[in-house]
Amino acid sequence: MKVYGTHICIDCRNYQALQARRSFAAEFIDITASTANLKEFLALRDHDPVFAPVRERGGIGVPLFVNDDGRKTFDLDEALGWIGQPPVQPEEIAEQRPACGLNGCR
Numbered sequence: 001m002k003v004y005g006t007h008i009c010i011d012c013r014n015y016q017a018l019q020a021r022r023s024f025a026a027e028f029i030d031i032t033a034s035t036a037n038l039k040e041f042l043a044l045r046d047h048d049p050v051f052a053p054v055r056e057r058g059g060i061g062v063p064l065f066v067n068d069d070g071r072k073t074f075d076l077d078e079a080l081g082w083i084g085q086p087p088v089q090p091e092e093i094a095e096q097r098p099a100c101g102l103n104g105c106r
Helices: 010-022 035-047 049-056 076-082
Strands: 002-005 027-030 064-066
Touching (some): 002 010, 002 035
Parallel strands (some): 002 027
């Protein structure tokens, strides 16, 4: 599984903390680490139908989970299911969202 994200996104940081805690294999591609990574992500974002709702509301669309068979989702629990992992439990969330109602990276 590949995971596109960035360290400045709370959902991406929560995913990375979960991956470290559970020790499962997945490739994290930091879209802000290099121009090549950003171009790879933008090619998906600009053309893949899964991003249509994200683009409509002006979101970024990370973290994006891409299964080895090509399926894509923004849903962490769905992605975890692909690799035989149980859903996230509330106590596994490393960082809580601010109480002001900010909606994160998506």
